Amino acid sequence: MTPANDTFDGTFPFAPRFSNAAGFRMHYVDEGPASGKVILCLHGEPTWSYLFRDLIAALSGGYRVIAPDHMGFGKSETPGDRTYWLRDHIDNIEKFVLALDLNDITLVMHDFGGPVGMGLAARHPDRIHRIVSTNGPTPFGQATLFDRLSANAAASPWFQWIVRAESQGRLKPVLDELGFNILSTLKLNGFENHTRINDTWLRAYGSRFAVPADSAGAIGWAQGFAIGAHRFEVPDAAALDAIRSKPALAIWGDADRTLAAEHFLPLFNELFPLAPIHRLTGIGHYSLEDAPQEIVDLIEAFLKATDASSDGVTAR
Template identity: 25%
Template sequence: MSNFKLSAAALAVASVLLASTALFPSKLLEAHAAEQTVPPTVHYRTKKIDGVDIFYREAGPADTPVVLLLHGFPTSSHMFRNLIPLLADRYHVIAPDYPGFGQSAAPDHKEFAYTFGHYADLVDDLLGQIGMKSYAMYVMDYGAPVGYRLALKHPERVSALIIQNGNAYDEGLGLFWDPIKAYWNSDTPEHRKALESLMTLETTKFQYTDGMSDLSRIDPDNWIHDQALLDRPGNLDIQLDLFKDYGSNVPLYPKFQDFFRTQKPPTIIVWGRNDKIFPVSGALPYLKDLPDAEYHLIDAGHFALEDKLDEIAPLIRNFLDRKVARN
């Protein structure tokens, strides 16, 4: 009889537990969901700057330190799509597309100056419109001369530098640059046409895959997306104009380097060491002018974020938390 009573009691307890679970499953799910991390929301915006639509991605609390992400060729702010959510819980992240890239307007090259100085002015005006007075800058590829020109305009506004395969030294312009240098030295139709191969699908794919440690990590949508934009009518001349104007950055290298030495912004260098476009020979000279820079060579190629986001993002996050975040 006692055994029956014990079994009945156990059954009663079990039935109560089962009933509570059946009656309140949503409460259990809500409690579980509350424990999960929700990625920050990314906003996709466009501002008219000097008569041109400039697209930018924006995420993060408005009252937190700003991180400005400046993209390279031939991509856009799309290259930062995976990094932005990893920073935007604590930082206000802004990532614009330059004219002729991504979702920004692409005026005819005969009516619009596709120059790095113009890009820096447009980014400056964009930041002014949205009220950004201080920012850490992530500079990569084309983003380096755009960002460094911006730094020369407003050195006091640069709170930190994140440098990823972006050049500011003669040593960084190696063999890859020889045909482009020929174009700088002699603006002939032959030299201009010789650079058209740099806008082909083969070259675009090369930039994403060469030197990467694990090709299975590289999303093929990258080069398909970029190539579709490169192939828009008129875009070839836009890119060739920019290749020509890139030579205007080289005489500014001493001024960029003087900015490093005099302003001494907190700096982290995260460089894809297998990059043939901006090789390690362009990374090392930074340490002469920024001896306190944190220096990391990453086993990746040109677009290192595609291969090693899991390695690079924590380095950047840790750096910003120590050097930029408000305590």
């Protein structure tokens, strides 16, 4: 587990907070005015709230920016008696959101934070105000979902490796050493901005997985795909209609080698056919690392436009 008070040489200067609502010690960042509109940032594999550090710094002047670390990631606990499937993460975030009684939420989702956030939205559409996808899938019961997942997996080096390594018994041994191969894992998925790499940055992402016992979260997400253990939340008709009415924005790095735009942006477009989509040329899967300022600017503009809209509908 990453030490609670480690600021990584000042690059992550946010006070650590913890919640036990989900039955384990979940770390989260909570910056900005308590009365501000909530921005809930949900990370994926194998990152943590550090991924959102630029966004937190930029938005917390006027918004309440909350960024939890999923079970087994970042500064959160890695309980040994839990499973780490998608539904577990949805359950955890639901309990976290209800405990803090968060409403009027803008979801900012990356990687598997997308299915987690959309799972929360399916269960509590009344608590969601806006949806922002940053290389984060928005599966929401679409009939085409599994066809798109299969087509993407056939072309993605990461998913190809997961399936092969699990069948050969190598997945867990490799990911047990994620602290030592974090850079190659990030690069395999699609990381392009090499100017961000330094010893502090490597420590921020790699130290979380210093020993095999700390890798259960990363292993669970990968293994869950390989063995078909993840279950996407399927909304009822009312939730589906409610979410479709929300303002939404998609930002996608076109150099994503794990979640290809051609397979996942249609899922977003099916839900939000009028919503703006920004495709970033040369930007990889970890788009918030590759193009932090560009993404901050796009999200800030979206928030201002929708805040200013009297009827709550995205300005087109």
